Amino acid sequence: MSEIPHQVTDFISKSAPFDVLDEDTLSSIAGKTKVIYLTPDNQNSLLKEYQTSLFLIQTGQFTITDENGNERFLSEGDYFGFIALMEPGKGQIEVEIDSPGVVYCIPKTMFDVALDNRRVKRFFTAAKDDVLLNQAVEGSNSMWLYKPLHEQLDKAPIQIEQHVSIQEAAQMMSQHGVSSLIVTEDEHLIGIVTDRDLRNRVVAQGMDIQLAVSEIMTQRPAYILHNQNMFAAIALMSEKNIHHLPVLHANDRTPVGMVTSSDVIRKQRSNVLFMIGELSKATNLYELTRTAWQMPQYFAANAKRAGDFDIAGKVLSQATDIMTRQLIAFYIEQHGQPPLGYCWVVYGSQAREDQTMGSDQDNALLLAATPDASQAQYFESMAEYVCKGLGKCGIKLCDGNIMASNPALRLSVDAAVLQAKKWIAQPTPEAILEFNIFLDARAVEGDRALFKNLQQRRKPLFKNDFFLAALARAANSDAVPLSVFNKFVCSKHNGKKDGINLKVNAIALINNLARLYSLSAGITVPNTVERLNILGQIGIISTEDATNLRDIWLFLNRLRWRHQLRNNVTDNIISVSELSSLEQHQLKASFKAIHRAQQAVVMKLSGGIA
Amino acid sequence: MAFWSHLRDKITSLMTEHKGLPDTFKHTSLSACNWLAVDFEYSSLDVSTAKFMSAGWIEGNHTGIDIQSSYYRLIRAQGDLAQTPIIHGLTPSDIARGVHVRDMYEHICQFATSHIWVLHNAQLDMGMLKELSKRLQQPLPAIVCIDTMQLALYQLYKKVDVIPKGGVILSKCRERYELANAPAHNALSDAMATLELWMAQMHSLDPSGCMTLNELKNTGAIKVFARHNESEHELV
Numbered sequence: 019m020s021e022i023p024h025q026v027t028d029f030i031s032k033s034a035p036f037d038v039l040d041e042d043t044l045s046s047i048a049g050k051t052k053v054i055y056l057t058p059d060n061q062n063s064l065l066k067e068y069q070t071s072l073f074l075i076q077t078g079q080f081t082i083t084d085e086n087g088n089e090r091f092l093s094e095g096d097y098f099g100f101i102a103l104m105e106p107g108k109g110q111i112e113v114e115i116d117s118p119g120v121v122y123c124i125p126k127t128m129f130d131v132a133l134d135n136r137r138v139k140r141f142f143t144a145a146k147d148d149v150l151l152n153q154a155v156e157g158s159n160s161m162w163l164y165k166p167l168h169e170q171l172d173k174a175p176i177q178i179e180q181h182v183s184i185q186e187a188a189q190m191m192s193q194h195g196v197s198s199l200i201v202t203e204d205e206h207l208i209g210i211v212t213d214r215d216l217r218n219r220v221v222a223q224g225m226d227i228q229l230a231v232s233e234i235m236t237q238r239p240a241y242i243l244h245n246q247n248m249f250a251a252i253a254l255m256s257e258k259n260i261h262h263l264p265v266l267h268a269n270d271r272t273p274v275g276m277v278t279s280s281d282v283i284r285k286q287r288s289n290v291l292f293m294i295g296e297l298s299k300a301t302n303l304y305e306l307t308r309t310a311w312q313m314p315q316y317f318a319a320n321a322k323r324a325g326d327f328d329i330a331g332k333v334l335s336q337a338t339d340i341m342t343r344q345l346i347a348f349y350i351e352q353h354g355q356p357p358l359g360y361c362w363v364v365y366g367s368q369a370r371e372d373q374t375m376g377s378d379q380d381n382a383l384l385l386a387a388t389p390d391a392s393q394a395q396y397f398e399s400m401a402e403y404v405c406k407g408l409g410k411c412g413i414k415l416c417d418g419n420i421m422a423s424n425p426a427l428r429l430s431v432d433a434a435v436l437q438a439k440k441w442i443a444q445p446t447p448e449a450i451l452e453f454n455i456f457l458d459a460r461a462v463e464g465d466r467a468l469f470k471n472l473q474q475r476r477k478p479l480f481k482n483d484f485f486l487a488a489l490a491r492a493a494n495s496d497a498v499p500l501s502v503f504n505k506f507v508c509s510k511h512n513g514k515k516d517g518i519n520l521k522v523n524a525i526a527l528i529n530n531l532a533r534l535y536s537l538s539a540g541i542t543v544p545n546t547v548e549r550l551n552i553l554g555q556i557g558i559i560s561t562e563d564a565t566n567l568r569d570i571w572l573f574l575n576r577l578r579w580r581h582q583l584r585n586n587v588t589d590n591i592i593s594v595s596e597l598s599s600l601e602q603h604q605l606k607a608s609f610k611a612i613h614r615a616q617q618a619v620v621m622k623l624s625g626g627i628a
Numbered sequence: 629m630a631f632w633s634h635l636r637d638k639i640t641s642l643m644t645e646h647k648g649l650p651d652t653f654k655h656t657s658l659s660a661c662n663w664l665a666v667d668f669e670y671s672s673l674d675v676s677t678a679k680f681m682s683a684g685w686i687e688g689n690h691t692g693i694d695i696q697s698s699y700y701r702l703i704r705a706q707g708d709l710a711q712t713p714i715i716h717g718l719t720p721s722d723i724a725r726g727v728h729v730r731d732m733y734e735h736i737c738q739f740a741t742s743h744i745w746v747l748h749n750a751q752l753d754m755g756m757l758k759e760l761s762k763r764l765q766q767p768l769p770a771i772v773c774i775d776t777m778q779l780a781l782y783q784l785y786k787k788v789d790v791i792p793k794g795g796v797i798l799s800k801c802r803e804r805y806e807l808a809n810a811p812a813h814n815a816l817s818d819a820m821a822t823l824e825l826w827m828a829q830m831h832s833l834d835p836s837g838c839m840t841l842n843e844l845k846n847t848g849a850i851k852v853f854a855r856h857n858e859s860e861h862e863l864v
Contacts, residue, residue, distance in 0.1 A: 021698050
């Protein structure tokens, strides 16, 4: 009976990616492993002795310099030597022992056995290429929600001109096997006809089927643009309670497709989105608050899989948008139409669509002109009603008073442009802290043209070099919680010593980077994932970096939501011990990538002065 | 405390400790030695009645610890084992399935001259082994041992006058070298943990790897144990 010391199998089996291997494979690997105590005096002979091994650090701290002179500081749980094993002739390294320690040497034969496992191979391939494991996000069943619609529409729209008869329309639907048609005039959308219209408006009423289809179509239907994503389409369909949504090209508004509920049902396996539909059905403040208060329990009960965590922030932000629109509608019902053009604008996490259970409300009213006393009174009262209403729905009032109920946040477009000019004139660190939140903005209700106007006028201002340099320096002032030796820098939280604030020390840093590059490129969308996608597409940053940062952002958000929902908390401080070994590796890789991206942005936008 | 001093005296009286190293090892440098880290689990700490319940050992040398050399056996036992098996996580059927203590003894004695044995509290384990050799009516060849606990005491006394209770138990000694936590109460795991500790201690005593075994004698951590048939007190 030959045995292996428990601590050896324990350590290997808990070190990702070996944790995915079966017991027998792990035992064979452990059995062939040599354990060394690596010191400055024996390193030459030992590294030579085990030059065809994978090194897994159990204790100690080591500096590894690769053939390009890049240094990596490694400690427990880290690997080195795998590049030389995977790409013979490459991966020459120098090792400096900063603190001696126990290192496991896994021979190449056993490393090759481990590489037969797809997940192990991908781990080391990703580590070799210095990117976050795609599997951190590929497990998501919700990535399709983030893709633009035009990438997901699989067939051209079936459309007819308005003068075609009802019978011909029905024949065309039957022939193409579709449940709806787009009705056009000069190639532009003017209505839609659905199965239900044929049933309710034609058959049930005995209507003449030779009449023009325009007689029974739904006129001026809701639509969506081709460059928006499936999530926005679903949110709109849920909010309006419709089952067919025409997709128009963003440039010329010609129809390019149709999203139907059955398309959505085919792809959609998550329940968390249905909250949106429920909120839209509320007809008064009481019903709205009653539904809204069920959200935390609803999320906790329904968000089970990785993909649910990925869209939870978007769902919550959409839900807050709908609550806002509902509250404004209730207010208008009671107090009459607004006396002046207005737009309800949201900032920060709601604008970026990455709200969490702990997010508070950040909003403002943008007005078409400076209001007179009675107009001002109307909007003051509207803002009070909506902000307090959101509070009643569980969206916390903002401690920093960034709410439309604050008179300073009910500005005309001209005044808002002036305000932006002041930010640019004096971007001190204190001022940046104050106005940073306003740089992620989105219109939620009212006249969106006002908001668009403001964005267009602010866009060139924000490209100011000095302003961007100041923002880049500020963005670099917060560091990822990783020591030079690749160890997590933890803080105490709730009696545990291994807390990491994912929001402050990681997610916000990526938000800052995406915002900065977007401002420099004149991109006005506020969502971090969309910003990164665009930045990669237009070459402001490399596609690889954009994809990697996006994956990291999604991964971090997934960890944050899982933490909040599993533990029923609203904070962003996760415990390292909550994470699997693989997640700890991924988190470290993420932090390193964020750090590199921070350095890059400082080089690019502030001439290297951090 | 009285119990422990009594036990220590008894163990000491039961064994023979050689005064010097065998010639073959006298000038051997540490980097040229083969190591065998050894640990046993017993049914009690009373040498006269204790039974071996399990044995574990593992080999190492200047190139590291060879996991493939791991040995772990439960010892087949009869009679009252009191509560100890519970501590070691063994069931009576586990113990019944084990090897005979004689087989284990003969196996480990094969390492007597080829390896330096590494133990944490060698007095206890070698005292028990010596008692076993008497029971088995077998000689105990001269075995050169490194006692990592003694070495820890030597190093600590250079820094402090009083050593706190439990200050030299295996896990505490490992902590001082920032070695990872290791499971306790398993002979093989403890042997492995002891060998890692010895490697760390060796680095702190002799970073360049030039020291000989003889030069370590002043630490009190080098001991030679033997029992030649009935002559218990033979010294080298």
